[in-house]
Amino acid sequence: MRELLKSGAILGTVFFLQTAQALTFTPQGVAGEQHVAHVLNDQIKPNLIHLPPDEQKRLEHVEITVSTQLRLSGMALSLAEDKPEIMINAEYFQGLENYVEAYLIGRYTQQPHLPEQYMNYYFWHTHPVFDGPVPKAPMTWAGFQPADRIDFLEARDQLLANAVLDLLLHEIGHHAKDAFYHYRASQYMKQEKEEQADRWARQFRANYLPDESELGRLLSIGFIFERDRWSRLADDGYHPRLLEWVVDNAYAQCEDAEQIDTLAFCSELNANVDNYSSTEKAENAYRARVEAGEAYASFPLALILLQEQNIRAACRHFESSLRVANVSRAAFYMGQCYEEGMLKPTPPDSRVLALLAYQDAVQYGYSDAQESIEQLR
Numbered sequence: 001m002r003e004l005l006k007s008g009a010i011l012g013t014v015f016f017l018q019t020a021q022a023l024t025f026t027p028q029g030v031a032g033e034q035h036v037a038h039v040l041n042d043q044i045k046p047n048l049i050h051l052p053p054d055e056q057k058r059l060e061h062v063e064i065t066v067s068t069q070l071r072l073s074g075m076a077l078s079l080a081e082d083k084p085e086i087m088i089n090a091e092y093f094q095g096l097e098n099y100v101e102a103y104l105i106g107r108y109t110q111q112p113h114l115p116e117q118y119m120n121y122y123f124w125h126t127h128p129v130f131d132g133p134v135p136k137a138p139m140t141w142a143g144f145q146p147a148d149r150i151d152f153l154e155a156r157d158q159l160l161a162n163a164v165l166d167l168l169l170h171e172i173g174h175h176a177k178d179a180f181y182h183y184r185a186s187q188y189m190k191q192e193k194e195e196q197a198d199r200w201a202r203q204f205r206a207n208y209l210p211d212e213s214e215l216g217r218l219l220s221i222g223f224i225f226e227r228d229r230w231s232r233l234a235d236d237g238y239h240p241r242l243l244e245w246v247v248d249n250a251y252a253q254c255e256d257a258e259q260i261d262t263l264a265f266c267s268e269l270n271a272n273v274d275n276y277s278s279t280e281k282a283e284n285a286y287r288a289r290v291e292a293g294e295a296y297a298s299f300p301l302a303l304i305l306l307q308e309q310n311i312r313a314a315c316r317h318f319e320s321s322l323r324v325a326n327v328s329r330a331a332f333y334m335g336q337c338y339e340e341g342m343l344k345p346t347p348p349d350s351r352v353l354a355l356l357a358y359q360d361a362v363q364y365g366y367s368d369a370q371e372s373i374e375q376l377r
């Protein structure tokens with residue numbers, strides 16, 4: 001017995017020497033990427049020695065970066081080729097980071113809709129039509145000053161680390177199990193390989209990091225949900241639509257949830273997804289929020305009314321979302337509303353008011369309002 005343990009320990013050391021080089025992370029200067037290094041070095045790498053030798057071998061030369069080159073291809077990408085790689089999409093990563101902070105502010109201040117409002121601001125301020133400064137972080141945007149700042153920041157970093165851990169383990173799972181596919185592979189084949197990576201990630205957590213919060217994956221799901229909802233409301237095609245992924249993963253993740261914060265997250269997400277399932281439900285939900293006094297809800301309500309061709313009512317809600325909730329994008333729509341004569345044309349005339357509204361929108365950074373101004377002139 002003693003001998004066995006001893007040789008086991010020696011074997012472990014040998015593999016550790018090999019895997020010390022495994023999963024190399026190279027910083028690219030993307031904000032927040034130190035969280036990736038931290039999760040890799042503190043949580044993942046120390047456990048690699050427990051993996052079967054063939055898995056250790058496959059992970060040996062994997063290089064990890066947070067890449068700004070991926071733009072719209074999802075959350076992360078794993079490549080198997082002579083130079084095996086994991087690339088985390090920087091755009092996704094920064095969105096997630098901000099979402100996590102907004103989510104936590106919402107929880108601290110008991111404003112469950114705060115993340116939605118912040119993400120609306122964020123997605124508009126990172127959209128190609130926007131030509132202005134980078135969006136403010138949620139704490140600055142919300143003017144949030146926690147009673148215990150250190151405690152809040154720790155909780156935020158912890159949550160972000162959870163989300164990063166979830167993402168990394170899935171990608172590492174692709175490499176450990178050699179679970180790759182051609183982009184033209186059948187849907188069945190893709191699903192099979194994705195599940196293989198997921199199973200590996202789940203097993204790794206259960207074996208070596210059993211005390212980690214269950215929220216990690218849910219935060220990714222919540223973020224992608226917000227992005228999908230935003231795209232649909234804005235009737236915008238810039239981001240890929242991933243609602244199916246959201247629904248499948250939320251279901252799988254929430255089914256076995258036990259922790260209190262996870263259950264709360266799941267019930268909020270389920271309610272949101274349910275409201276998202278039909279325009280009528282979404283309209284009613286936002287209407288109820290407006291009636292309960294939430295000024296921001298006027299903006300998504302207006303977007304829905306606009307899609308329903310209920311222009312006059314839409315314009316009234318755009319107006320109040322700009323005046324009361326400072327939703328800057330509403331200025332652009334108000335320009336359209338004045339142009340169409342849908343807001344009361346008191347003097348000066350509606351054309352002048354339309355120009356003024358578009359000018360406001362340009363001031364806020366929306367370059368498409370400039371085109372509207374040129375067309376009006």
Ligand SMILES: [Zn+2]
Pocket residue numbers: 170171174194197
């Ligand atoms: Zn995958």
